Amino acid sequence: MKVLIVEDEKELSENVNAYLTNGGFICEVASTFWEASDKISSFSYDVVLLDIMLPDGDGLNLLRILKQENSNTGVLILSAKNALDDRVTGLELGADDYLTKPFHLPELQARLKAIFRRRMMDGRNDVVFNEVRLDPDTMEAWVGDEQLPLTVKEFELLLFFITNKKRVLTKQSIAEHLWGDNVDFLDSFDFVYQHIKNLRKKMTSAQGNDYIKTIYGMGYKFTD
Template structure:
């Protein structure tokens, strides 16, 4: 999962980022509203962890921008403000959950997983498509009940394809989703081709359908009509 943390407290941001990365997440940090606007305009995120009080703006204004721009990310507000008005404003403004500081990092992790399951995975940690089954808790991928020997990146790649099935995904967007926005400055994305190739090979070995199609000049598409 790719997460954007918008938090001006650098010590807290570092702790959250380290914790989430140990849990296998890709976590990027914005310390100001302006940094967050730039990242949200250029990149996609599965979940946004949003502080309300920022040095150059209000997190609720950033939330309004997220919803007006129809950015389809889960949003968890994390704030030291514990007033009922702030909670109501945030939740009615489109946030998926609200967590008051201070909090325990395992609780934050549980909240992130819960809202992602609810919003992206129909409330379950099990994702299925035809003969494919993914367990987002154990990172186990099965095709025709055969466990695939996939790397964490290959698991995330397959999940990304299934969640975005029938959409053309550029090599750049795949790279940014799995490896972060530093890939924006790379001259090529040949490593994406290699990961897609390895995933296809492992799925084919388990007699899985050939769903991942190359869209020449653009990228790839998980084609649900394929067999």
């Protein structure tokens, strides 16, 4: 799951980032309204963790921009205990849930996963495509009854493909999803091809179908 953390409190932001990253999330961080606005306009996220009290702008306006850019992105609002009106307005604007500060990190993670299940998995606990099944909580994948020996990046890649099935995904969009902000330090996107090659090999070795189609000059599509 790819998450954008929009939070101006540095210590809180770092703690949330570290906790979610250790839990297998792919995280990016923005500490200002304009930084978050730029990221939302440039990249796609599964869920945005949104502090509505930002130093240079109203987080609710950021929510409006987000819903115009990508209405399928989930939003979890962070708010102060006395910000009831803002929470109500946020939910009316399309936020999925809210959490008041201070909060426990395990609860935050559980709520993010719940939003992801509702948005991307139709409320299910697993992701199924024909003979392929994924469990995002345990990061395990199967073809039929055989478990696939996937790396973390290969699992994230397969999950990204299935939740975006029948859509053409460019090498750049795949790289950005798998590496987040760190993609800027990469010399090329050749590693995307290698991850796809390894994923194909492991799926077909388990007697699964090769659903990853190369769309020459454009990217890849996961389809039967």
